[in-house]
Amino acid sequence: MQRNRQPSEQTKAVLVALAEAPTAWRHGYELCQQTGLKAGSLYPILIRLADRGWLETKWEEEIPVGRPPRHLYRLTEVGLEQLNELAAEKMEIAKAKRVRLRPQTEGAS
Amino acid sequence: MNNGLLDPVIVSFVFTPLVVSSAMLFALWWRQIRGLRAKLDAPGLLLTSAVRAMPKARQQWGEAMLAELGQIHGRLARWHFALGCARVALFPPTAETLLQPAGRSPIFGMLSVALPPLGLPFIYFAAALFESIGLTSSHWSNSEAVMIVVKILLLLTLGCLVAGVPLGLAGWLRRERMPRLSAIGVISSICIFAYFLTVMHFLSGGE
Numbered sequence: 001m002q003r004n005r006q007p008s009e010q011t012k013a014v015l016v017a018l019a020e021a022p023t024a025w026r027h028g029y030e031l032c033q034q035t036g037l038k039a040g041s042l043y044p045i046l047i048r049l050a051d052r053g054w055l056e057t058k059w060e061e062e063i064p065v066g067r068p069p070r071h072l073y074r075l076t077e078v079g080l081e082q083l084n085e086l087a088a089e090k091m092e093i094a095k096a097k098r099v100r101l102r103p104q105t106e107g108a109s
Numbered sequence: 110m111n112n113g114l115l116d117p118v119i120v121s122f123v124f125t126p127l128v129v130s131s132a133m134l135f136a137l138w139w140r141q142i143r144g145l146r147a148k149l150d151a152p153g154l155l156l157t158s159a160v161r162a163m164p165k166a167r168q169q170w171g172e173a174m175l176a177e178l179g180q181i182h183g184r185l186a187r188w189h190f191a192l193g194c195a196r197v198a199l200f201p202p203t204a205e206t207l208l209q210p211a212g213r214s215p216i217f218g219m220l221s222v223a224l225p226p227l228g229l230p231f232i233y234f235a236a237a238l239f240e241s242i243g244l245t246s247s248h249w250s251n252s253e254a255v256m257i258v259v260k261i262l263l264l265l266t267l268g269c270l271v272a273g274v275p276l277g278l279a280g281w282l283r284r285e286r287m288p289r290l291s292a293i294g295v296i297s298s299i300c301i302f303a304y305f306l307t308v309m310h311f312l313s314g315g316e
Binding site: 047 | 167170172174175177180189190194197201
């Protein structure tokens with residue numbers, strides 16, 4: 001059964017990093033450096049995102065001699081949609097907070 | 110107990126199971142990675158061993174981590190990356206869209222191997238702590254509270270010594286990955302407990 005939980009802040013950071021260049025394929029270590037996450041936190045997130053179908057993976061095709069192919073990642077359409085939904089939800093929440101805070105601020109001034 | 114803790118006989122009695130178990134586990138691991146030792150550095154060996162223990166359905170992620178490690182330079186960065194990835198390889202996230210692939214993470218198996226050799230050092234360090242705060246055996250019989258603590262510590266120690274058997278069996282029943290760990294845990298627990306009983310028999314004068 002698919003769980004419908006809010007992604008953690010770390011997951012959101014990975015999604016945002018991937019969404020910065022949605023068509024580009026990214027490496028794991030590059031994502032570690034960009035998000036500031038350790039490998040032990042990043043890979044479980046990537047695995048879960050791939051399980052949910054939010055992340056597309058492939059192996060590098062043009063491999064320089066002397067090293068193994070690297071695994072590459074990018075967001076799927078579903079992943080991008082989910083990220084947009086999350087961003088919209090966040091905006092809604094921020095808007096609701098502003099509306100709640102306004103009478104107090106006005107009352108104080 | 111005065112100076113008793115530093116007595117070489119006591120020290121060797123307490124630490125022999127830990128040293129022997131660690132040496133045997135290291136020897137097993139060293140033999141397993143025999144073909145890779147010339148090709149890889151320590152972080153590479155550690156991660157390769159952990160990746161080998163990954164469930165088949167997750168193997169490609171292990172390969173991905175290894176390929177990524179190949180691109181990282183600098184000893185510290187390699188160690189950080191390899192340690193983080195080894196943890197993920199040993200305890201990968203449970204599959205959300207796949208059925209449990211090939212056995213569960215070997216938590217019980219690992220505990221069954223780790224706990225028995227730690228039983229005697231545990232009580233040794235507890236005794237050292239007692240001594241450092243000025244509680245010697247002459248105080249024990251006078252204080253009921255201290256006696257209760259001592260009894261609890263002794264029970265915990267005995268629990269550690271024999272814990273390998275139930276934990277190993279639990280690991281086997283749970284169909285954990287790396288079933289050899291559970292087997293090693295059960296055998297080492299029995300051996301260490303037998304060792305403990307034998308030495309105690311001799312220390313008490315063989316009566």
